[in-house]
Amino acid sequence: MSTPSPADLLRRQPAGSPGGRGGQFQEKSNDAPANPLAAGSATSPDDLPIPDLVEELPAWVSDAAAQLTAEYRDLWKRMNAKHRSSTYGAAAQLSVQSEDPAELAILGQFQGPGIALNVARNPATPGCVLHMIAVGESEWRDPEARRAAVVHPNCPETTIRIIWAHRNVLDYPGVGKAAISTAPNTPFDVLDEAAAEGDMTALARLASATG
Numbered sequence: 001m002s003t004p005s006p007a008d009l010l011r012r013q014p015a016g017s018p019g020g021r022g023g024q025f026q027e028k029s030n031d032a033p034a035n036p037l038a039a040g041s042a043t044s045p046d047d048l049p050i051p052d053l054v055e056e057l058p059a060w061v062s063d064a065a066a067q068l069t070a071e072y073r074d075l076w077k078r079m080n081a082k083h084r085s086s087t088y089g090a091a092a093q094l095s096v097q098s099e100d101p102a103e104l105a106i107l108g109q110f111q112g113p114g115i116a117l118n119v120a121r122n123p124a125t126p127g128c129v130l131h132m133i134a135v136g137e138s139e140w141r142d143p144e145a146r147r148a149a150v151v152h153p154n155c156p157e158t159t160i161r162i163i164w165a166h167r168n169v170l171d172y173p174g175v176g177k178a179a180i181s182t183a184p185n186t187p188f189d190v191l192d193e194a195a196a197e198g199d200m201t202a203l204a205r206l207a208s209a210t211g
Contacts, residue, residue, distance in 0.1 A: 057165050064158040065135070071128035075105035091115050099124040108133045111140055120148035127156040134159050134175065143174025150179045157185050164190050181205065 079087065079102050087094060087106050095107045095118035108119040108129045119125055120133050133141070134149035149155055150163060164180055166172035180186055181194050181202040188209065194202035 057162065061158055061161050061165075064156070065131070065162060068128045068131040068156060068158060071126075072105055072132050075102045075126075075128065078102040079106060088112075092118075095119050096122060098122065101126045101129065105129045105132075109136075109138075114142075116145040117142055117148055120145045120152060123153075125149075125152065125154060127154045127159075130155045131159045135162050135172075143176075146173075146175045147179040150175055151183045153184050155183060155185050157187055160186050160190065164193070 084106055087103050088110060091107055091110050091112050092115070094103055095110075095115045098104055098107070101124075104119050104122060104125050105128070108116055108125070109132070110116065116133055120130065130149040130152050134146050134155065150160060160180060160183055163172045163175050167177060167180070171177070177194060177197075177199060178201065180190065181199045186194075186202075188206065191202040191206050195206055
């Protein structure tokens, strides 16, 4: 199978979905984004495209990712439309200062400049929100926000494994291998693979852990 172009990747449906290709994922202002690993209807606007390499992920990683998405959607549902509107209105301040997981879930998908990055750097941001910032498909997502989510101390191991599994498709997308090797929650087997590919930071971390 040839490596897809960036445009092709953003149009691609999850592996095994009807028709193989489908509608572009669209984030909604009043509903939570779709499950990053769920295969959906070919006509649904909530389809979240993931390259075919997703088939190489172990089942437990997919299951864990589904649980993270469920937790995220639960946070989203805590806030009705009125409260969401108020949160958006104070986005710049709340993205930095908020310790409310539901507010951070909303703001992590806000398209205002720098808001998602602030959320990805906020010490209180929970793993499920970081997962959606790092792994959720979006044409507008700042790669720096994705990288910040990956290196956050609360970033789930599952998120890191998903990004690592897609590194050779499109650097998933814009995160960079360096983020994986410096992320505190990167598992040793991933660091070992990174070191085998010539990542000196990963090699140094492994040596430090075993020394």
